[in-house]
Amino acid sequence: xxxxxxxxxxQLALTLLVIWTVVSLVTLLIELVPGDPATxxxxxxxxxxxxxxxxxxxxxxxxxxxxxxxxxxxFDWNGADNRYVDYWLGLLQGDLGTxxxxxxxxxxxxxxxxxxxxxxxIVSMIIAVSIxxxxxxxxxxxxxxxxDNFSSFVALLGISLPTFVIGPFLVYLFAVKFQIFAPxxxxxxxxxILPAVTLGAALSAILTRMVRSSVIEELGEDYVRTARAxxxxxxxxxxxxxxxxxxxxxxxxxxxxxxxxxxxxIITEKIFNWQGLGLxxxxxxxxxxDYRLVQGCVLVISVTYILANSLTDLVYRWLDPRIRLS
Amino acid sequence: xxxxxxxGISIAVLFILVxxxxxxxxxxxxxxxxxxxRYISPSGEHWFGTDALGRDVFSRVVYxxxxxxxxxxxxxxxxxxxxTFLGALAGFYGGFIDKFLxxxxxxxxxxxxxxxxxxxxxxxxxxGLGKLILALCIIGWxxxxxxxxxxxxxxxxxxxxxxxxxxxxxxxxxxxxxxLPNAIQPLIVQASxxxxxxxxxxxxxxxxxxxxxPPAPSWGTMIEEARGLDILYNAPHVLFFPGxxxxxxxxxxNFIGDGLREYLDPKQRKR
Numbered sequence: 001x002x003x004x005x006x007x008x009x010x011q012l013a014l015t016l017l018v019i020w021t022v023v024s025l026v027t028l029l030i031e032l033v034p035g036d037p038a039t040x041x042x043x044x045x046x047x048x049x050x051x052x053x054x055x056x057x058x059x060x061x062x063x064x065x066x067x068x069x070x071x072x073x074x075f076d077w078n079g080a081d082n083r084y085v086d087y088w089l090g091l092l093q094g095d096l097g098t099x100x101x102x103x104x105x106x107x108x109x110x111x112x113x114x115x116x117x118x119x120x121x122i123v124s125m126i127i128a129v130s131i132x133x134x135x136x137x138x139x140x141x142x143x144x145x146x147x148d149n150f151s152s153f154v155a156l157l158g159i160s161l162p163t164f165v166i167g168p169f170l171v172y173l174f175a176v177k178f179q180i181f182a183p184x185x186x187x188x189x190x191x192x193i194l195p196a197v198t199l200g201a202a203l204s205a206i207l208t209r210m211v212r213s214s215v216i217e218e219l220g221e222d223y224v225r226t227a228r229a230x231x232x233x234x235x236x237x238x239x240x241x242x243x244x245x246x247x248x249x250x251x252x253x254x255x256x257x258x259x260x261x262x263x264x265x266i267i268t269e270k271i272f273n274w275q276g277l278g279l280x281x282x283x284x285x286x287x288x289x290d291y292r293l294v295q296g297c298v299l300v301i302s303v304t305y306i307l308a309n310s311l312t313d314l315v316y317r318w319l320d321p322r323i324r325l326s
Numbered sequence: 327x328x329x330x331x332x333x334g335i336s337i338a339v340l341f342i343l344v345x346x347x348x349x350x351x352x353x354x355x356x357x358x359x360x361x362x363x364r365y366i367s368p369s370g371e372h373w374f375g376t377d378a379l380g381r382d383v384f385s386r387v388v389y390x391x392x393x394x395x396x397x398x399x400x401x402x403x404x405x406x407x408x409x410t411f412l413g414a415l416a417g418f419y420g421g422f423i424d425k426f427l428x429x430x431x432x433x434x435x436x437x438x439x440x441x442x443x444x445x446x447x448x449x450x451x452x453x454g455l456g457k458l459i460l461a462l463c464i465i466g467w468x469x470x471x472x473x474x475x476x477x478x479x480x481x482x483x484x485x486x487x488x489x490x491x492x493x494x495x496x497x498x499x500x501x502x503x504x505x506l507p508n509a510i511q512p513l514i515v516q517a518s519x520x521x522x523x524x525x526x527x528x529x530x531x532x533x534x535x536x537x538x539x540p541p542a543p544s545w546g547t548m549i550e551e552a553r554g555l556d557i558l559y560n561a562p563h564v565l566f567f568p569g570x571x572x573x574x575x576x577x578x579x580n581f582i583g584d585g586l587r588e589y590l591d592p593k594q595r596k597r
Contacts, residue, residue, distance in 0.1 A: 017430065018437045032450040160577040162526055164533045165548065165569040168553040172565065176558045183555055263439035267530060271553065282534060286449040298446045305439045 008314075015310045021305055026299050027087045030291050031064050040289050041100050058100065058292065059086050078188040087295075101288050109284070110277060114300070116186065117276030121261040123192050124170035124200030125254065132250075133243075136211025141238055143216055151208060158205025163264060167198040167271035183281045184273040194254070195272040199265060203257050210253055214246035221245075248316075255312025259305035277301065331585025337578035345389055345395035354382035356389045357541045365561035374567040377548075378557055383564060386543035387571050393544050394525045397455070401462040401524040402517050408463070409470025410506070410513070416471070417478030428536060430477055434469040444527060448536040458537050462527050466520060473516050477509035484508075515587045522579035528570050536540050545572045 030037070035059060038051045044055075055061040063078035069075075090097060096106040139151040174194060175183035181194050218224065219242060227237045266278030271281070281297035284290060344351055353373070360380035368375045374383035416427035447461040481487065482505055490504050531537035532546030540547050545568040551557075552565040 014429075014433060018434050021430075021434045022438060026446065029446060029450045034452060148356060156577070160580060161569075162530065162572050162576070164530060164549055165572060168549065168558070168565050169569065171553070171555075172558045172562050176353075176555070176562075183558075259439060263442045266442070266445065267534065281445075286445075286536070293448070294446065294449050298442060301442055302438055305442075306437045309437065 097292045099293050101290045107113035113277045113280045118236040124196040128204035130209030136208045140212040140215025155205040155208040158201045163267045218246045220243045252316045259308040334578040334581025339506040345391040348388050348392045352385035352388045354385045356386050356543050375563045377564045389543045390545040397528040398521045398524040402520045404463045405466035409467040410474050413471035413474030440465040480503045481509045492540045518583035522576045
């Protein structure tokens with residue numbers, strides 16, 4: 001028990017440390033922008049006064065960090081009165097700053113878009129699981145047959161075809177050739193299917209391979225022989241016993257992949273013009289050089305990713321007694 | 327090695343040859359536009375057809391291989407050097423250095439979704455070949471560092487290392503002439519998978535408009551240009567060929583990586 005708590009505390013400390021570092025990196029990224037953000041936003045024709053106004057409004061007139069360095073004066077200590085501290089103080093109060101372009105709070109803009117990204121990720125996960133489990137079980141129980149080879153081939157395709165190749169291909173097939181779905185947008189409920197399949201293709205391929213090897217491994221266990229010996233049908237053996245044990249590693253992958261899906265949604269959202277967080281980052285953030293918005297989006301996506309991974313680790317430990325007890 | 331590995335090697339060799347000899351393989355100038363020859367279907371004259379600006383798709387795919395190879399090799403080499411150095415440092419010295427590097431630094435880089443970090447870096451630095459390579463190296467090195475650290479931890483306990491130490495060899499000598507040569511084998515696997523990853527990331531970033539700016543024929547840029555609805559209606563081949571090129575290249579290096587891993591690990595070979 002003592003070790004368990006200690007382990008948990010260590011995991012929590014590491015997660016917090018990682019989040020602190022990631023936030024710090026993102027905060028300081030804005031210093032990388034070549035030239036002056038104000039001129040980039042306001043244009044070359046902006047007056048000195050406008051630039052000074054802009055800088056004051058967004059705190060850009062203040063020092064970037066605890067110390068600054070220039071070749072003429074060397075190191076200069078700025079104290080706690082700096083932008084890095086400002087950003088953190090804002091963050092702790094749930095304030096991600098004000099957009100450079102729209103003057104709206106960045107958090108509001110993100111919260112507006114985040115639900116559609118989460119929905120896309122969840123639907124693609126559901127699609128991936130409902131393809132992967134039957135296909136994986138079929139392949140695993142028919143090892144080295146035509147069915148197995150076929151499912152391995154499909155899985156391989158899913159892994160090696162990048163999102164931005166699968167997406168346009170699906171648009172070509174289902175929106176241009178057969179005209180079943182709309183090519184882009186999210187006007188109708190069924191519009192989520194093409195983007196979700198695109199986003200979930202790689203995951204479903206990875207899962208199929210996992211379920212397959214998991215099933216093959218579990219089929220060799222003693223309890224399977226027992227179950228068969230007591231006369232259970234093969235169907236019951238597979239779906240009631242084997243699958244239950246075989247799904248443990250799959251749960252881990254699902255959790256780890258939730259983060260990957262949220263990050264990977266950036267490309268899918270661009271392909272299908274899906275109005276989620278990724279498109280906000282690309283079009284409104286990077287496209288319009290709204291650096292404050294870019295910071296906010298990167299921050300929210302990476303913190304979600306880190307938290308999803310840490311949670312998965314905990315669930316995994318809890319699910320598998322062998323790991324829990326060791 | 328299994329059949330898929332050989333298929334992977336063949337495709338990879340073809341890809342490298344095409345990239346190196348691109349000027350001899352390509353049939354047209356990659357940037358030459360000819361608006362009277364738009365959307366021509368694949369034919370004897372234009373093997374892969376032409377795109378929206380009348381440019382020859384075959385020649386562009388051929389030169390695209392060159393960009394992919396250039397980015398892939400640079401990223402793999404730089405990441406390997408940085409990763410090997412830091413991984414070896416962590417594994418060899420252990421103690422505080424290891425706790426800091428593998429317990430903290432590696433975890434930070436592993437915790438960040440790679441593509442997002444690359445997107446963020448390019449967004450703030452600006453687009454371009456050099457910055458793209460820099461961003462991919464920053465997200466890439468940690469994989470190599472982890473592999474090397476694990477290997478060094480294992481190899482440093484071997485008898486011959488103890489023997490070298492007993493003979494009075496310096497730490498650097500032990501690390502570079504005794505441990506590293508015996509620890510780098512799994513790097514080949516990592517490098518092959520890393521090549522696939524780098525090609526894919528380059529194409530992804532170019533697709534998002536954050537990689538190599540047009541008119542350079544990056545495969546990612548070509549797909550981005552080909553996904554407009556009018557092109558899909560009129561000339562799906564403009565999308566098809568660069569798509570196939572990316573998929574085959576990524577697949578080939580993944581095959582090689584998986585095959586080599588199996589080959590180097592006898593436990594997996596039996597399965």
